[in-house]
Amino acid sequence: MTTNALTSGPGSGRTGDRVFSTAARSAGILILLTLFAVALFLFVQALPAFTADPADLSGGQGFFSYIWPIVIGTVIAAAIAIVLATPVGLGVALFISHYAPRKLAAPLGYVIDLLAAIPSVIYGIWGYLVLAPVLVPGYEWLNQHLGFLPVFGGPVSQTGKTMLTAGVVLAVMVLPIITSLSREIFLQAPGLHEEAALALGATRWEMIRMSVLPFARAGIISAVMLGLGRALGETMAVALVLSTGTLIPSLIKSGNQTIAAEIALNFPEAFGLRMSELIAAGLVLFVITLAVNMIARWIISRHQQFSGAN
Amino acid sequence: MSKRIDVSDLNVYYGNFRAVADVNIEIGAKSVTAFIGPSGCGKSTFLRTLNRMHEVIPGATVEGQVLLDGDNLYDPGVDPVTVRSQIGMVFQRPNPFPTMSIRDNVLAGVKLNARKISRSDADDLVESSLRASNLWNEVKDRLDKPGSGLSGGQQQRLCIARTIAVKPGVILMDEPCSALDPISTLAIEDLINEMKNDYTVVIVTHNMQQAARVSDKTAFFNIAGTGKPGKLIEYDDTATIFSNPSVKATEDYVSGRFG
Numbered sequence: 001m002t003t004n005a006l007t008s009g010p011g012s013g014r015t016g017d018r019v020f021s022t023a024a025r026s027a028g029i030l031i032l033l034t035l036f037a038v039a040l041f042l043f044v045q046a047l048p049a050f051t052a053d054p055a056d057l058s059g060g061q062g063f064f065s066y067i068w069p070i071v072i073g074t075v076i077a078a079a080i081a082i083v084l085a086t087p088v089g090l091g092v093a094l095f096i097s098h099y100a101p102r103k104l105a106a107p108l109g110y111v112i113d114l115l116a117a118i119p120s121v122i123y124g125i126w127g128y129l130v131l132a133p134v135l136v137p138g139y140e141w142l143n144q145h146l147g148f149l150p151v152f153g154g155p156v157s158q159t160g161k162t163m164l165t166a167g168v169v170l171a172v173m174v175l176p177i178i179t180s181l182s183r184e185i186f187l188q189a190p191g192l193h194e195e196a197a198l199a200l201g202a203t204r205w206e207m208i209r210m211s212v213l214p215f216a217r218a219g220i221i222s223a224v225m226l227g228l229g230r231a232l233g234e235t236m237a238v239a240l241v242l243s244t245g246t247l248i249p250s251l252i253k254s255g256n257q258t259i260a261a262e263i264a265l266n267f268p269e270a271f272g273l274r275m276s277e278l279i280a281a282g283l284v285l286f287v288i289t290l291a292v293n294m295i296a297r298w299i300i301s302r303h304q305q306f307s308g309a310n
Numbered sequence: 311m312s313k314r315i316d317v318s319d320l321n322v323y324y325g326n327f328r329a330v331a332d333v334n335i336e337i338g339a340k341s342v343t344a345f346i347g348p349s350g351c352g353k354s355t356f357l358r359t360l361n362r363m364h365e366v367i368p369g370a371t372v373e374g375q376v377l378l379d380g381d382n383l384y385d386p387g388v389d390p391v392t393v394r395s396q397i398g399m400v401f402q403r404p405n406p407f408p409t410m411s412i413r414d415n416v417l418a419g420v421k422l423n424a425r426k427i428s429r430s431d432a433d434d435l436v437e438s439s440l441r442a443s444n445l446w447n448e449v450k451d452r453l454d455k456p457g458s459g460l461s462g463g464q465q466q467r468l469c470i471a472r473t474i475a476v477k478p479g480v481i482l483m484d485e486p487c488s489a490l491d492p493i494s495t496l497a498i499e500d501l502i503n504e505m506k507n508d509y510t511v512v513i514v515t516h517n518m519q520q521a522a523r524v525s526d527k528t529a530f531f532n533i534a535g536t537g538k539p540g541k542l543i544e545y546d547d548t549a550t551i552f553s554n555p556s557v558k559a560t561e562d563y564v565s566g567r568f569g
Contacts (some may be wrong), residue, residue: 045329192405200419201395214409
């Protein structure tokens with residue numbers, strides 16, 4: 001009888017291999033299951049809010065008219081945060097990676113990372129006690145000079161607890177995310193291409209535009225989208241800073257609300273249909289965040305051919 | 311537009327360490343000069359000081375004079391940006407900008423410093439630069455494709471086209487063929503032979519046959535030992551360096567006895 005000598009080899013390495021691949025696969029499946037379970041939970045719990053008699057919901061005009069204003073509020077707050085934080089964050093990151101002397105760059109990086117470690121409730125308290133009152137004179141000025149724009153319409157909130165303040169607080173909160181992620185990307189920009197630009201007679205800024213920013217493009221988009229995700233979902237800071245109300249165009253008047261803060265402020269006392277309504281609001285937030293991430297992926301993949309990766 | 315370079319008493323330091331000592335050399339216009347020598351002898355470092363690219367390396371400083379047609383590169387008030395636009399550089403590894411098309415790569419240096427160029431001028435320049443780097447026939451149908459899609463040798467010729475497009479007086483090449491296959495190397499060497507009609511070319515190479523094939527004059531650099539600075543040992547016509555050098559170390563090196 002002939003036996004294949006190759007079928008019986010030392011099998012000791014195989015057990016470890018099998019254990020590892022099983023563990024890795026389980027982890028992969030687990031994350032999908034978790035996502036699916038969360039989505040399912042949100043959907044099942046929210047269902048009553050969609051099917052209920054419109055008159056029974058908050059506002060009495062159905063789910064859509066309830067959720068619409070706070071969706072807009074959420075998007076506005078996050079948009080203000082991103083518009084303010086992106087240029088500052090990228091600027092700080094570039095300064096650390098390409099301009100600052102080495103002795104300054106490292107400590108500055110730590111300080112930025114430290115900003116990310118501050119709990120959001122602290123930011124909320126700071127916004128409420130310090131930032132909001134400080135901003136009031138600025139809002140007065142904006143209202144006086146640019147009051148014809150609906151976003152700066154009066155009367156100005158005397159406490160400063162407005163949408164714009166919430167947006168500024170959110171901007172400070174997402175700043176470290178954008179800065180530290182893009183700094184990492186900027187530092188990885190290949191020296192090869194930086195030298196190529198410099199050897200052609202590029203100034204430092206031209207070198208950054210020619211070799212660093214194109215390389216970092218996808219990374220910058222990811223950093224901004226992560227920041228946006230945080231700004232969209234941020235609860236505590238908005239709940240503390242914003243003096244809530246109905247949807248209004250003015251950013252410097254009391255009013256407006258975001259989904260996350262709406263849920264946090266009302267959840268403890270909610271039951272029955274109101275509970276479903278809040279969970280439905282959570283579902284909407286989940287969908288928005290998912291959409292933001294998918295759009296980011298799409299933007300990144302669109303420029304694959306010209307990306308720094310190939 | 312080809313220019314000459316005169317170096318006198320040049321020392322290069324990395325921090326406190328003297329990497330290159332007391333180099334004096336005259337590089338004539340419209341010639342090809344090769345720098346040869348063992349690894350770590352400072353030839354690449356010295357090459358970088360000819361267009362102030364050593365300043366990219368933290369801690370690198372220079373003493374002495376480098377005159378480009380009589381103008382000192384290291385005079386206070388001289389902007390390295392100006393220096394580099396007149397003395398171009400081609401690197402060891404081909405480095406076209408990966409996010410730019412072939413056409414944009416050629417124009418990359420031309421569009422710097424907010425210079426404007428009309429579309430037709432740009433088209434002409436792209437064609438003439440790519441022709442001058444013997445790449446035109448291979449890429450003329452795909453100018454809008456990314457430069458990173460070319461082969462290594464083509465990428466290196468694209469980098470040369472990009473350097474030529476700026477119309478520098480001098481082109482420095484830091485081991486431009488060491489990452490390429492023999493066929494691509496031959497293409498680059500042919501190109502260097504043509505380039506000396508219009509440019510002053512300085513090339514660092516590890517390949518002595520290459521130095522013998524492409525250069526008019528050859529400079530041999532050496533170090534006495536680790537931790538010692540690199541020095542220019544001998545500088546003469548290439549034929550003399552390879553057949554009848556006056557220094558023993560040069561003879562040992564070119565005959566393959568060390569290095």
